[in-house]
Amino acid sequence: MAGLGLGVSPCCVFVRKGMSGNEIPIRMKLRSDGEWGFGNNKRRKSASFSSGEQEMSFSLSLRDKLCVSVVSSISEVPGSQWDACAVDASGGADKFNPFLSHAFLSTLEHSASAVRETGWIPHHIVARAQPDNNILAVLPLYLKTHSYGEFVFDHSWANAYHSYGYNYYPKLQSCVPFTPVTGPRILLRNTPFRDQIFDILVSAIKDLTATSQLSSLHVTFPSENECHKLTQKGFLPRIGMQYHWKNRNYKNFDDFLMDMKQSKRKNIRQERKKISAQNLIMKRLRGYEIKARHWDSFYTFYRNTTDNKWGTPHLTREFFHELGSKMGDNVLLVVAEEGDELVAGALNLIGGDTLFGRLWGCQPRSYYPSLHFEACYYQAIEAAIELNLKTVEAGAQGEHKIQRGYLPVTTYSCHYLIDEEFREAIQDFLIREAAQVKVVMKLLQESGPFKEGVV
Numbered sequence: 001m002a003g004l005g006l007g008v009s010p011c012c013v014f015v016r017k018g019m020s021g022n023e024i025p026i027r028m029k030l031r032s033d034g035e036w037g038f039g040n041n042k043r044r045k046s047a048s049f050s051s052g053e054q055e056m057s058f059s060l061s062l063r064d065k066l067c068v069s070v071v072s073s074i075s076e077v078p079g080s081q082w083d084a085c086a087v088d089a090s091g092g093a094d095k096f097n098p099f100l101s102h103a104f105l106s107t108l109e110h111s112a113s114a115v116r117e118t119g120w121i122p123h124h125i126v127a128r129a130q131p132d133n134n135i136l137a138v139l140p141l142y143l144k145t146h147s148y149g150e151f152v153f154d155h156s157w158a159n160a161y162h163s164y165g166y167n168y169y170p171k172l173q174s175c176v177p178f179t180p181v182t183g184p185r186i187l188l189r190n191t192p193f194r195d196q197i198f199d200i201l202v203s204a205i206k207d208l209t210a211t212s213q214l215s216s217l218h219v220t221f222p223s224e225n226e227c228h229k230l231t232q233k234g235f236l237p238r239i240g241m242q243y244h245w246k247n248r249n250y251k252n253f254d255d256f257l258m259d260m261k262q263s264k265r266k267n268i269r270q271e272r273k274k275i276s277a278q279n280l281i282m283k284r285l286r287g288y289e290i291k292a293r294h295w296d297s298f299y300t301f302y303r304n305t306t307d308n309k310w311g312t313p314h315l316t317r318e319f320f321h322e323l324g325s326k327m328g329d330n331v332l333l334v335v336a337e338e339g340d341e342l343v344a345g346a347l348n349l350i351g352g353d354t355l356f357g358r359l360w361g362c363q364p365r366s367y368y369p370s371l372h373f374e375a376c377y378y379q380a381i382e383a384a385i386e387l388n389l390k391t392v393e394a395g396a397q398g399e400h401k402i403q404r405g406y407l408p409v410t411t412y413s414c415h416y417l418i419d420e421e422f423r424e425a426i427q428d429f430l431i432r433e434a435a436q437v438k439v440v441m442k443l444l445q446e447s448g449p450f451k452e453g454v455v
Contacts (some may be wrong), residue, residue, distance in 0.1 A: 057236050061357045065130040066197060068204050070123050074106050074140075076120040077126055081135040085187040096352040097183040099176045103326040104349075105140060111319035114177040118314070121419040123172065123413040125205065127197060137188045137197050141205065144173045149314050151180035151396045152220045152240065152413045157426060161215060166419075172209055172217040178314045180396040181243070181356055182411055202233050210418060217416040227412035233413035236427050239434050241441055243399075243406035245377075248454070250385050251380070256405065266450040271370040272378060278368055281337045282375070284383055287329040293332060295320040301361025320347075334379045336362075336371055344368065346375040348383070354391040355384045377404045403449050408441045
């Protein structure tokens with residue numbers, strides 16, 4: 001199989017056509033800053049980036065230009081301008097995705113959860129209008145040295161590269177670290193140049209991948225529309241599946257249960273009765289109600305889960321404390337108490353129209369029947385009904401969610417591979433995988449937990 005065969009120069013020069021038809025030179029400065037293995041050369045030095053060392057200029061009109069740069073920390077971008085891009089890209093405040101906020105992403109970096117030392121090297125893209133320097137678009141982007149914390153599994157691709165003597169890592173990844181939540185990834189302000197800026201940024205990150213001699217560029221959990229647009233620009237689409245709960249204008253939890261088949265309704269009621277039978281009290285805490293002791297306890301619960309399942313805790317104790325401080329009422333922490341003791345918890349974030357369930361854990365060496373279902377699923381449903389939210393996204397995997405009212409929905413990712421032969425092989429795999437995912441989703445939908453006619 002052919003190697004990548006791409007050279008690196010101190011200053012890479014590309015050419016783009018402006019709206020006037022004139023050619024505009026685009027210069028991206030690169031600095032060789034570390035030893036990575038690329039292509040067929042295991043110890044070859046290649047490009048690593050730091051803030052201010054790369055910049056591209058594009059013409060938007062006869063007067064305006066767009067300056068595209070890479071920053072090594074989200075703290076280099078004003079929070080208000082990042083969030084303005086994220087709100088517009090999400091479709092307004094009523095649909096805002098909290099995981100795209102400056103507060104959430106900066107918490108990942110400041111808490112040393114998503115940083116160079118953990119294999120997440122920030123390379124965020126920022127597009128500024130000239131001459132006023134307003135930010136018109138941002139794109140969360142990371143140089144990755146592994147595939148952990150992504151929830152779109154490409155380890156077999158890395159193994160295939162390795163078997164041919166090539167290196168798959170590092171790679172570029174546009175995503176929200178450790179968070180399988182669908183949302184836009186190219187965050188654009190509402191401007192007359194919106195579509196043009198999108199095209200420019202896609203070209204920029206593709207060029208960045210090629211000139212840096214990286215194996216690949218991945219955009220995970222984009223919106224369906226964004227995935228479609230990226231596919232038209234040479235990315236390979238991939239589909240996956242999650243389980244979401246839909247609010248059909250329910251007045252309360254019992255109203256929701258009446259839409260369930262009798263056997264499923266009975267099972268849920270029995271599970272919920274077990275909570276009080278174990279002398280457990282469930283509480284939903286928001287904002288100032290969540291104290292430092294809650295976060296310390298939840299971190300213990302989180303570590304218990306990672307020790308039992310994943311092996312590696314991606315998030316630090318500081319992450320949870322800073323998250324609570326920065327995001328206020330957007331955080332919903334469900335806790336279970338036995339007497340005066342916290343014994344379990346489930347972390348959720350509240351968006352414009354969606355409740356996002358994220359993490360769960362309980363005391364080490366403790367077992368409480370049905371508590372996981374209560375804390376993660378039933379409490380989330382009750383909260384969504386009370387807050388008049390349309391959806392509960394309960395995270396990745398878990399067919400056990402179906403009988404509790406969460407139905408399969410399609411998720412998306414897009415992959416840009418430099419090596420043509422690997423690209424063709426992976427494309428063939430993705431076509432076959434997609435056919436299997438669609439069959440499974442159809443079967444699950446047909447055997448769902450709801451009465452006939454409930455959609």
